[in-house]
Amino acid sequence: MSTSMRLKRFGSKKRPYYRIVVMDSRQAPSSKTIDEVGQYHPVENKEKQVIVDAAKVKSWLAKGVQPSATVKQLLNKQGITIDRTVQE
Incomplete structure (x- = not known):
């Protein structure tokens, strides 16, 4: 199963919040x-x-979850880096 980390929209009109x-x-x-x-x-x-x-984010990233571009930017602002090592 290919998994991704992305935003899910909630809230009302013109007052959105995302999970x-x-x-x-x-x-x-x-x-x-x-x-x-x-x-x-x-x-x-x-x-x-x-x-x-x-802790949850790092464990999911270690399992190979691909974050969306927006989530990647939000995580970088929080100081959580996405390290991808090439496995051969």
Whole structure:
């Protein structure tokens, strides 16, 4: 199963918030998730915008989960680097 870490939209019109979730990459964005690893509130002030469980994120990344471009940017802002080593 190929998994990805991406955003799942919640909230009302013009007041969105997102959950950072791990799910099967072939499923629709509104389908069932495997795990929730954080939240992103773009409307909030800078301190409360991104809430991430770093331990969960690192364990999922170690298992080979591919983060989306937006999630990768959010994790980099939080200081969580995505290290990809080439396996031969």
